[in-house]
Amino acid sequence: MHILLTNDDGIRAPGIAALYKTLIKAGRVTVLAPDGERSSISQAITLDHPLYYKSVIFNGKVRGHSLSGTPADCVKFALAVTLKNDKPDMVVSGINRGSNDGCSVFYSGTVAAAREASLSGIPSIAVSLNEWDNPDFAHAAVIGLNVVRWVAQKGLSKGTFLNLNVPPGKSKGIRWASQCRVPIHGDFQRRRDPAGREYFWMTGRPEASHKEKTSDTYLLARGFATITPVHCDSTDYNTLKVYDIA
Numbered sequence: 001m002h003i004l005l006t007n008d009d010g011i012r013a014p015g016i017a018a019l020y021k022t023l024i025k026a027g028r029v030t031v032l033a034p035d036g037e038r039s040s041i042s043q044a045i046t047l048d049h050p051l052y053y054k055s056v057i058f059n060g061k062v063r064g065h066s067l068s069g070t071p072a073d074c075v076k077f078a079l080a081v082t083l084k085n086d087k088p089d090m091v092v093s094g095i096n097r098g099s100n101d102g103c104s105v106f107y108s109g110t111v112a113a114a115r116e117a118s119l120s121g122i123p124s125i126a127v128s129l130n131e132w133d134n135p136d137f138a139h140a141a142v143i144g145l146n147v148v149r150w151v152a153q154k155g156l157s158k159g160t161f162l163n164l165n166v167p168p169g170k171s172k173g174i175r176w177a178s179q180c181r182v183p184i185h186g187d188f189q190r191r192r193d194p195a196g197r198e199y200f201w202m203t204g205r206p207e208a209s210h211k212e213k214t215s216d217t218y219l220l221a222r223g224f225a226t227i228t229p230v231h232c233d234s235t236d237y238n239t240l241k242v243y244d245i246a
Helices: 014-023 071-082 102-106 109-119 138-154 216-221 237-242
Strands: 002-006 028-034 053-058 062-067 090-097 124-129 160-166 174-176 187-192 198-203 225-231
Touching: 002 014, 002 071, 014 028, 014 090, 014 138, 028 071, 053 071, 062 071, 071 109, 090 109, 090 138, 109 124, 109 160, 109 225, 124 138, 138 160, 138 225, 160 216, 216 225
Parallel strands: 002 028, 002 090, 028 062, 090 124, 124 160, 174 225
Antiparallel strands: 053 062, 160 225, 187 198
16 A cells, blocks of 8 residues: 655654654555644645755654645645656545644644545545644554554545544544534634734634534543544535525
């Protein structure tokens, strides 16, 4: 199996190095990731300035490639240029530092890379660890490898990719989960810079919803690793039927 590995934390982030160490047990791994952090950039692509591509050594000894663009750029560039004649069987994005459960799927560059691959017909997985301060990516990397092997065996429906979130420490198990729909990052802290000018810093995160006990946010907060199947087609077909459009 040939796997394309990318992320949104950058080529030198410890999460991508940890995932590389496990994925090489499943097959050949090509690494192409942003040259720096591109968190919360969603599925943005670069149209107004050039992209720079180069070979780099990450994790001390592993050769990969970096791109001066977004996670979605990395997937597009790999499929159109570097791997044009050697298409990957799967794309894996991560491991992200911090979870990408719930509504984070709309903002996350990690998730966006998996979505970009899915749009091109390639099975893909986004992997995130729900830990910010002292992340230990080893356990999440093992779970990521297990999910990769499952997808390699079972396959995914066209246009569907998997969003995997792993709790810190050892998880209680893996659960299929729905996407929590509680909005995130809705608070703004008022601050002042050294010059006395007022500015605002967006922050905040909701508590796990007790009304959605099958949601990723609820289960992740209770120590389970969660897998949410996400579809690239956002059409509300029920509304189409109601208005006899389809």
